[in-house]
Amino acid sequence: MSKLEINQLSKRFDDTAVLENVSLVIKDGEFVSLLGPSGSGKSTLFHLIGGLFAPDSGSITLDGEDITGKRGKISYMPQSPSLFPWRSVLDNVLLAQELKEKPNRDKAIEMLNKVGLSEYKESYPRELSGGMKQRAAFVRSLLSPQKAMLLDEPFSALDEFTRMEMQKWLLSIWEEAKPTVLFVTHDIEEAIFLSDRILILGDRPATIVKEISIQFSRPRVEDIRLSEEFLHIKREIYQILRSDSHD
Known part of the structure; x- marks a missing residue:
């Protein structure tokens, strides 16, 4: 079991409030993506979950264990393969x-x-x-003993064709082991194709402004990207991100 819970998490750096009362739950074996404007605090949230930063307030638990500010409790895959x-x-x-x-x-x-x-x-x-x-x-992350994985835009440096192939490959491997995943991306299509749910962060100080459940059956097939339902979800997310960034 690897249920990740974040409760009323806030963080500021000097005079800048980055996150404000962020709460979310990722169930065991769930694939959840995090979308938000550039600079909205997605990476800060990851660093807090990974224990690299301590929050100003709030808590993080994994299967009921308080891991707030503790390192080594979460498997982390950054943008660079490292x-x-x-x-x-x-x-x-x-x-x-x-x-x-x-x-x-x-x-x-x-x-x-x-x-x-x-x-x-x-x-x-x-x-x-x-x-x-x-x-x-990704294999290194899967083999780590931690119960949950954070993936921070792991495909952002790849060309579009390779990126799409990697998305399909990632799902094929994930569906075998079903680790609990929180995935950060700027790519709306990527988030829809991969996820069970999408959480959208607003602008700073960031809170979760919308949660969208993705109902496509698994295993996912490439053709869903061209479906009317997929395009409808994409438009909805785009409008949320666009309106929030202009507020």
Whole structure:
């Protein structure tokens, strides 16, 4: 079980209020995306959940345990794959396990095989494409012992075609293990395609201004991007983001 709860979280830096009374619940095995204007506090919220910052008020719990201000409780995948250049792909994906428990090399090799990287397990990051590096970083996150994952725009640096392929790949792997995921993105289509729910942050000081449930069946198929319902949700989210940024 890995239910993540955020209750009345607020944070300011000097005279700037970034987050104000943000509350949300992510259920066990749920994939939730976070959308918001640039600078609305999405990364700050991630850093608070990951324990890199302490909130001014409010609390964060994981399965009932208070993890407010505690590091190492959440698996985190940033925008950059952050692979160590001197370690092989296999050694990179084992890193999170090394920090917490005895590494399971057989499980790591099995996961690398599932994501099409088995023949690259002894290669180094410089020998991989951007998409391959992201796959390796995601395997590292999946193998970490933490119960929930934060994904911070992991595909933002990829070209559109590679990004769409990575979205489909991510869902195929996620649907096997069903980790609890909070996913930050600026891409409305990406959020709709991946998510069970979408939470929209308003401008600073940010609060959650809208929650949208995505009812498309899983596994998701590419054709839903062209459906009227998909386009309707996209227009709705665009109007919310546009109106909030102009208030």
